Amino acid sequence: MTTVMTELQKAGFISIGSACADIDGQMEEALLSFYNQVVVDSDISYDLWTLGSEAWKEGYAMAKGCDPKDNKVSVAWNAFTNALKDQYDIVKPAKTDNADSVKKAEKRAQAKAKLEKMKEQPMEELLAMVESLTKNDTAKSLAEAQKVQKVIEAKRKDGMKEVMEEIKAKQNEIKKLVGDTHDHRKLDAILAILNDYDFEIAGM
Numbered sequence: 001m002t003t004v005m006t007e008l009q010k011a012g013f014i015s016i017g018s019a020c021a022d023i024d025g026q027m028e029e030a031l032l033s034f035y036n037q038v039v040v041d042s043d044i045s046y047d048l049w050t051l052g053s054e055a056w057k058e059g060y061a062m063a064k065g066c067d068p069k070d071n072k073v074s075v076a077w078n079a080f081t082n083a084l085k086d087q088y089d090i091v092k093p094a095k096t097d098n099a100d101s102v103k104k105a106e107k108r109a110q111a112k113a114k115l116e117k118m119k120e121q122p123m124e125e126l127l128a129m130v131e132s133l134t135k136n137d138t139a140k141s142l143a144e145a146q147k148v149q150k151v152i153e154a155k156r157k158d159g160m161k162e163v164m165e166e167i168k169a170k171q172n173e174i175k176k177l178v179g180d181t182h183d184h185r186k187l188d189a190i191l192a193i194l195n196d197y198d199f200e201i202a203g204m
Contacts, residue, residue, distance in 0.1 A: 005051040012037055013052040017059030020080060027083065028161070034080075035088050042109040044093045053077065053092075087157075118151045119158070126152050 012033065019030050034056070038048045054068075060076055061068040084090055118126070126148055133145035181187060 005048060005055075009037060009048070009052070010055045013055035014059035014062070017056035017061075018063040019059075020056075020076060021060045021063030028087075028164070030080075031083055031087050034084065035090065039090075042106075042112070044090055046093045046095045049092050056080070115151060115154060118148070119155045123152070123155060126155070 016030050016033050016037075019026065034052070037052055038044055040048065057068045057073050057077055061070065061073050064070075064072065066072060081091070129148045130145050130152070133141045133148065136142075178187070178190065
């Protein structure tokens with residue numbers, strides 16, 4: 001079944017590409033946005049990936065001031081898709097009929113549900129499972145160990161994401177407070193903290 005990309009979706013892909021061209025851009029957010037754009041009913045849309053990639057390149061090229069066919073755009077796109085594979089284990093799907101698409105969607109949904117269930121286990125238990133499985137040193141046990149290791153990495157990424165969200169929230173709060181402050185003493189104290197002052201030597 002062919003999926004038609006709306007103008008809003010196209011604008012979203014262009015925005016993602018443009019954000020990736022910014023050296024200070026939020027790559028994690030760009031990856032998540034692209035993932036959410038191309039996954040439809042737990043399946044990756046071939047049409048949205050294909051059309052979205054062109055819009056992504058358009059946005060990246062606009063931000064860099066070059067032609068979308070420039071080699072630097074291709075290099076950046078390849079790096080982005082590699083990051084998608086590492087972060088969300090997704091790649092450009094093959095063009096398939098609807099029946100194959102449904103089967104793949106069901107399989108991916110089952111794998112995701114299993115991953116989420118395993119992530120509920122304490123980190124200590126997961127690490128112990130890997131250690132136990134690798135001791136057996138059989139092809140089956142090593143394959144199982146690799147699956148558990150993926151769960152561990154996913155759990156760590158979730159934890160890091162939560163930490164970064166907390167940090168970002170605090171940064172935004174501090175920026176607002178600083179913007180509303182006109183007290184020299186408070187601003188000097190903030191500068192001292194951010195510049196890693198030795199408070200004992202500075203007598204503060």
